[in-house]
Amino acid sequence: MNTKFGNSCVEFGARQSYTYCRIMDIWEDDNSDEMDIDNDLMDDCEEDSFSESEQESNVKQLQKLNLGGDFHVEYAPQRNTSAYGSSRCSEHIKSKEKMGIGDLVKDHALPFLPAKSICRFRSVSKEWNKWITNPFLAHKQSQCFQDISGFFCQIADEHSFISCDPHSCGVPDPSFSFLPEPVILRTTCNGLICCQSCIADNAYYVCNPVNRQWKVLPRPNYYHGPGSAVALAYEPSALKFEANYQLVCAFPLADHPVLYFEIYSSRSKSWRLVDTSCCELGALKLSGDGFYMKGMVYWETLAGLVLTFDLTYEQFGILPLPPEFGPEGVLTKRHGELCYVLPHKKDNEYAIRIYGGFKMVRKHSFRLELDDFGYMSGGLRALSCLNDDVLAILFGNRMITYHVKAQKVKILGTVRSDGFVTCHPYVNSLVPVDHPLVSRQQANSRPCTSSSLWHSIG
Amino acid sequence: MSNQSESPNPTSSSNKITLKTSDNEVFEVEEAVAMKFCTVKQYFDDENNNNVTSGTSTTLIPLPNVESHPLAILITYCKKHLEIKANNADNKKEMEIDMEHYEREFLKNVMPQELTELILAANYLNFKEALDFFCRAVASAIQNKSVEYVRKFFGLESDFKPGEEEKLREEFAWSFEGVDED
The missing domain is CATH 2.120.10 (Neuraminidase)
Incomplete structure (x- = not known):
């Protein structure tokens, strides 16, 4: 799936952690949902009938993951408390133990940085490079960093x-x-x-x-x-x-x-x-x-x-x-x-x-x-x-x-x-203009998006 | 997350919770403070659900991944956080101004090394506001820094294959222009 995007900003390689896997799974589900939306859109071309319910379901899916503030499933609120005993707690402790300071900074501090610093820090390590190319980071950074940069x-x-x-x-x-x-x-x-x-x-x-x-x-x-x-x-x-x-x-x-x-x-x-x-x-x-x-x-x-x-x-x-x-x-x-x-x-x-x-x-x-x-x-x-x-x-x-x-x-x-x-x-944001999922659709229907141009050049 | 925020003055709430750190120090904190630490809250709720009858017994909660030094700082931060919230319950803007002022002063007394300890502790305790705040602080500390500085600061090592890093640096050469000397 990575080659299809043709965009150097979107590469997904091996998956490291459970959390990451979960997010990527949902991301893929999300992907298919978005494709449906686009299909609907092309079928009836009615702007306001733009599948509100599907959009909502997307939103719910994102909410389920608590994506707004945090990408970590560990943070999802656990309601059924009686089911979790001390075993749950120790499980929790274990998952936290695995996170070193490098990982925490990567996940939680990078989104607060302006885009130039983030692009530079791709060279820190493979792990950082991979996270920085992830569209979720761009999404989170565009919310966390909103200072006028120049x-x-x-x-x-x-x-x-x-x-x-x-x-x-x-x-x-x-x-x-x-x-x-x-x-x-x-x-x-x-x-x-x-x-x-x-x-x-x-x-x-x-x-x-x-x-x-x-x-x-x-x-x-x-x-x-x-x-x-x-x-x-x-x-x-x-x-x-x-x-x-x-x-x-x-x-x-x-x-x-x-x-x-x-x-x-x-x-x-x-x-x-x-x-x-x-x-x-x-x-x-x-x-x-x-x-x-x-x-x-x-x-x-x-x-x-x-x-x-x-x-x-x-x-x-x-x-x-x-x-x-x-x-x-x-x-x-x-x-x-x-x-x-x-x-x-x-x-x-x-x-x-x-x-x-x-x-x-x-x-x-x-x-x-x-x-x-x-x-x-x-x-x-x-x-x-x-x-x-x-x-x-x-x-x-x-x-x-x-x-x-x-x-x-x-x-x-x-x-x-x-x-x-x-x-x-101007705010130094990583906000995507062409959503990689959407642009794939558009590449077929619309000849002038940046990603399709990328294809013809590359 | 803040179900217990009704208590107007957090210091007056009666229930105390005892936390035991990895270096065997014991902290007795007000329930309102401890409940901001989601890990503690979860443990506490689980315990209460398991023995409903025990009521308000003083529970000892072990925190095997937190040392006393960062915990003490986090408790101070949390108390102040709740206090500012309670003082400005009806004025969100005032609250934000007070909070910002406090946080700015707070950071003056925190060493970079402590910042990483605090992030680890806040993450383990699942204290979202503090984690965000300390991560913001780390972000502003490293934003002008070089890749080498960041690696050294967080004890990371480059695991790129030969040539890979050079290629990245070439591709993003613009982002390396004008970087602070370490």
Whole structure:
């Protein structure tokens, strides 16, 4: 079965432990289930009839194994306590005894690492190499590791990557040359990247530059021309083995004062027009691609509002931006909430203001202590919050991080200064774009997935 | 997993459970604390089911795979964990902030070698939160390190056939760029 996948990331050799065997057995069962789903899908092609019950049974199967937090069957809750006596206990002790620190770290600590470190640690031992190529590790890592690891920068059609920690976070090919055509980067979300072809049909791609997996999306039903803005929505989930994502596009139709929403779903593999449309003046001209957080998509508008779109109820809404809004501000996440970070310059002092809540009121304001960098010049642009204490800022052509409490500045790198650079926050995740099980199906039906390309090259 | 979390203050719960480590030290801990160790809880429940009549007798639970040093640290960690939970029962966010603060301080007093002991103990005791926490700590300790450092740190040896490792290193050359010196 390993050769069929053709993908170097998926190899399964000898099985070592009982636990591993069990997981792989279920994985194989799961495999057949998924194939059924795909067959169903191809038979009736009805996106929403997409075998909810089968999906549920898959989920249950995963829950049975308690895959979300832990892959070890030993952890499965044992209800029938009376049946287990001391013999059960000693059995338990025995199974625990076998686990050395290397195994524990491999199983439980590796998923907390960024992708670059993980790829390096393939060379530790055969056992580590095998576990790291296992799709379960990729699945677990994509949930456990969700820190912003760096920024993809783009100027004209040139791409580069600036890492927050070059030792542990990085990608093999920041120029996206693994894609079959030149692209511009549109938006990112939790490790996935949405690009768009620069030529001909402007096809959308969703890819992960770490494993160089990609998928080209089918052509949308409507023309996403100038004035349209996209947002990628992907939430790593313990229960969904496959990365389910949605690409939402808000687009105007000809000269009508209205915005429509078209959504691509990776589950249905198709585009769909949403019933609601937005006619709110002030929300029609979006200033760029959007930002996804907790089931909602947010676009800034040129008129100083935020157009929100709720993916569950498929309703739009409007939030205000603070009156001082500008292109140097950014919508980002801090303390788990949406906030707007805006740099501010008065005389020779730089300050950061943070707004939040439904009315986007000022929550926090502090002076940037840049004394050591007094010689730096140029405008300030907020890029993202890396976590609750650290902000990433573009200062002239230097990208810096600023630790709010420690008032510490760290220079991450420099960007080109001969034009406007867009910087997209990126999570160094192993999330698979082409699920190896699904891609095998697709290889038969769809000629342009990365794995089928792999076949033709290899 | 936390059926006994009703007790508002874990230190006031009456039942004590006695744990005996591999180096023959005896720890007497509150039931709420001991029940966070799933291995202990399971043993305890089994015992109770086997002799329903015995009620709240003080049970001695042997822990042949845990030494006293990591157990003492785990008990402290667990007590604090429960205390923070009880203090912020109605505010999850506050709880997370408190917990994060405590954990950051906690790690300042833990040596790398202790970390591996703690992981082994937390794994044996099946204390999920602690295992996750210590594994996170180990992850951030090794993420910038070289392959050789990781092998040395965990006492692992390369078992690749000649040429295999070189091939991997070549394939993933990008992931070796800019690594800390050990």
